[in-house]
Amino acid sequence: MAENVIEKDTVIIGSGPGGYVAAIRASELGQNVTVIEKSDTVGGVCLNVGCVPSKALITAGHRLQQAKDSATYGITTSDAVIDFAKTQAWKDEKVVARMTSGVEMLLKKHHVELINGEAYLDNDKQLRVMPSGPRQFMDNGGGQTIKFKNLILATGSRPIEIRGFKFGTRVIDSTGGLNLPAVPKEFVIIGGGYVGTELAGAYADLGAHVTILEGSPQIIPNFEKDMVSIVKKNLEKKGVTIITNAMAKNSEESDDGVKVTYEIDGKPTTIDADYCMVTVGRRPNTDNFGLELTNVKLTDKGLVEVDKQGRTSVDNIWAIGDIVAGPALAHKAFFEAKTVAGAISDKNTENDYIGVPAVCFTDPELATVGITQTEAKDKGIEVNVAKFPFAGNARAVSLDAAEGFVKLIADKETGTLLGGQIVGPGASDLISELSVAVNCQLNAEDIALTIHPHPTLGEPIQEAADILIGYPTHI
Amino acid sequence: MAENVIEKDTVIIGSGPGGYVAAIRASELGQNVTVIEKSDTVGGVCLNVGCVPSKALITAGHRLQQAKDSATYGITTSDAVIDFAKTQAWKDEKVVARMTSGVEMLLKKHHVELINGEAYLDNDKQLRVMPSGPRQFMDNGGGQTIKFKNLILATGSRPIEIRGFKFGTRVIDSTGGLNLPAVPKEFVIIGGGYVGTELAGAYADLGAHVTILEGSPQIIPNFEKDMVSIVKKNLEKKGVTIITNAMAKNSEESDDGVKVTYEIDGKPTTIDADYCMVTVGRRPNTDNFGLELTNVKLTDKGLVEVDKQGRTSVDNIWAIGDIVAGPALAHKAFFEAKTVAGAISDKNTENDYIGVPAVCFTDPELATVGITQTEAKDKGIEVNVAKFPFAGNARAVSLDAAEGFVKLIADKETGTLLGGQIVGPGASDLISELSVAVNCQLNAEDIALTIHPHPTLGEPIQEAADILIGYPTHI
Amino acid sequence: SQATGSANDNYLAMPSVRQYARDEGVDLSLVTPSGKHGQISKEDIDSYKAGAPAKASKTE
């Protein structure tokens, strides 16, 4: 079989945000790069069944709502109707396919070799690629052995299944939830994290009655209570039923629906729904592809152990994205990808970011970077906190979207900005400035003394900084 | 008359963005502040007849368009109808009145004395307040003489009238344009600066046929050609007729309309319109209130000459906002207001900003801060320029709003960010990050190494920075 | 030269540092920057005040 072995320079398993960006950057840094992807399209979860399609459905939901209700502005409309097949076609063809084919072109442009197949590791030095998907490239069924100089693991994550809710036709994961053929009448979502809550809002906008069953006392628990309460009120206004402290127990699929049983304090309740989507979390893809045959060490959570550069316990094997510690977010994968690409190219790159921003596309949007007030307290860091409401912002008022606030967290002694949170209109756009502030370790005074244009949604950031330096303006 | 003289500490003429912010900050710094405002409401042009109401009409226009056309997303609507009286009532009561009464409350909260009346200067030390508006406060008709320790001039600016277009019922200024009783069928706008163009877009969205007559070869000439051409295409898609190099010649009002005559290369053409709005610029309010009786020096453009702190040629008289040099924008007035308030309170404040951002609320939005590529060339500064299109941004694509780009201008040698321009979705929100970058003199590498969340409209900024450091990602 | 703390082409400093320089009466164009890309920090101003050698003349 020796003549069957191909030798490669840098091999990357997975073409998600981690894999494809590592490929591009490594190629730019002079590496010969091969990406192995088992799916038919590149882009991983994010582009195919994650970040991107979810935002398309959220957009469609907003547009339907806006078409229905603009009475505030003196606008009345007769029945607004959605043809969801058309919505899905737009999402699949004009959004997802456009982005995935764009990434494929980028890989080509950077002379990255793309192999369609499933990678199995043999040991620290070699792997085999097995045929998968329709675009098979291999002649021999036994797989192609590849010896690599550097290997970057970017295999991502997959939905967790819970007991009593085996994925099927009516019990679905987030991928199923993104690809429903019609807007369900009754839609049960188990797990009110950001994925579940974003889709709850979208489907409520699209006309479904949505029930969120959340095991903990609060939905979207990675955001602070004062932020989430605004989103919760909005969801309830959309007609979403939010049930917290609820234990999902059991599901019973039928031809045209599913019976979902949950318990609160041991008392069972049953809901009849068209679909039940389970979004309780994701697990890293570190099993089932021979990783155990290498010397790569895993944590007890099944994540790959890496150093500040992304290097695993094996010198020439690296790992990035959802399979390593930290928030499972696409932009974290991007950053780690660039770091690893640098590291294998002898650059002194490091994952030395101070804060990873996180966004949740609810109504209004949620965004955070760096530490929160609660985290500061927990860590015993003395901070000053300033909060400026969008109610005091002319732009938000002129958009009839003046709910929410900006919160800035600064070191008490030095004024260095340690974190910021935004709930309100444009939060996803605005958080970048705070990411710059936190990651470049700016001072509250720097933001207060930087002109923010009027009337814009960015002004509350400057206003919060004004508060921090002791001279509030519009409050 | 001596017993009639009141002595005041810090007096401010005008309660616009300059005046009211100076009042708040000066009060916070321990000054006793009196604001004299001749209008019935505080807030100046910006809140009453400028920034704020214009954005409300733009919002209403967008909502009407969105209600009409969401076919892309599979949404169809029957006739969307606007009751413009309701739109105007929303704008006046829920937006403008809300903001002006908010500012009035802020002044109260900061113990700022508000005098409703018109100020006339007698000399470098004293002024008289004459009754004006319905809320007269004075017993004696001759006005109240006030001796001041410090005087801040914040009298703002007013529309320029041009020959042949005397403001009347059908020939109107921007204030008239904001307060039309009905959406005109034919609307002629003379002057395609940002004020005229913003309202052109709004009224086109609201159903008018709009004609812009612009004397120069390009509308919105303070933005670069590659940015404006995108907006121009969009305006034309909305049905706006844009006529450049056009000299407005003459107008003839009738009971129900106005005949507008303009010339191109000496050849006259006439348009019959419901209204003709003239927005060719504004002139500083430095005449007609006795400024000539003081030793305050004016430039040949009628602006007040000030130093870096905002001090005029008279030691205890200061000036801010539209009456001093620089872009006539509310946030510039805010900044200068804070500087002057600091200066009169013995702080070492200075108007040392590096760039004043500017935004234009067209479709898509335009925004800029710091220098442009053209300015760099004109000034002989060697720069690197990077441009990243929203077409490569997943969030923009998922919003079906992927037109436009982000452009970054960096010093060639050091990489310091000297300027940035954005045309595209969310430009008004995104420009704040670039204002921070430019005013904090960050390096392209600082932005490239700061995680921007995915998928958001802020990513193109990081992508452009990636290009500047030599490692483009999604392009 | 005069201590203005104004932004100009001769040095790089954040707004808060420019304000600090004015408060301390330090001319930023004389301060040796320690930041990677030539950014002057508050500490640079302090060490300038403490008598650190001034930056080599900018005039070329």
Ligand SMILES: Cc1cc2nc3c(=O)[nH]c(=O)nc-3n(C[C@H](O)[C@H](O)[C@H](O)COP(=O)(O)OP(=O)(O)OC[C@H]3O[C@@H](n4cnc5c(N)ncnc54)[C@H](O)[C@@H]3O)c2cc1C
């Ligand atoms: C519904 C949903 C919405 C989301 N929204 C957001 C959001 O708004 N913002 C955000 O930042 N994140 C979001 N995420 C998370 C984001 O998608 C992930 O963090 C990101 O995709 C992780 O990137 P990755 O490169 O680590 O892995 P993945 O994207 O999971 O990609 C891994 C790739 O590796 C391939 N692969 C795995 N094993 C093998 C093998 N053995 N051989 C060959 N190929 C293999 C897979 O087919 C896949 O293409 C969302 C996730 C979901 C599910």
Ligand SMILES: Cc1cc2nc3c(=O)[nH]c(=O)nc-3n(C[C@H](O)[C@H](O)[C@H](O)COP(=O)(O)OP(=O)(O)OC[C@H]3O[C@@H](n4cnc5c(N)ncnc54)[C@H](O)[C@@H]3O)c2cc1C
């Ligand atoms: C249609 C339109 C849209 C605009 N949009 C924007 C925008 O989006 N963003 C932006 O930044 N800028 C915008 N502007 C510009 C902005 O409004 C001005 O730059 C800003 O208002 C200037 O503030 P100011 O305090 O200098 O003066 P002003 O706002 O003009 O206020 C001056 C005040 O002084 C009072 N006054 C004058 N003389 C006397 C006197 N003798 N005695 C007593 N009171 C007196 C006036 O009544 C007035 O209230 C817009 C302007 C217009 C016309």
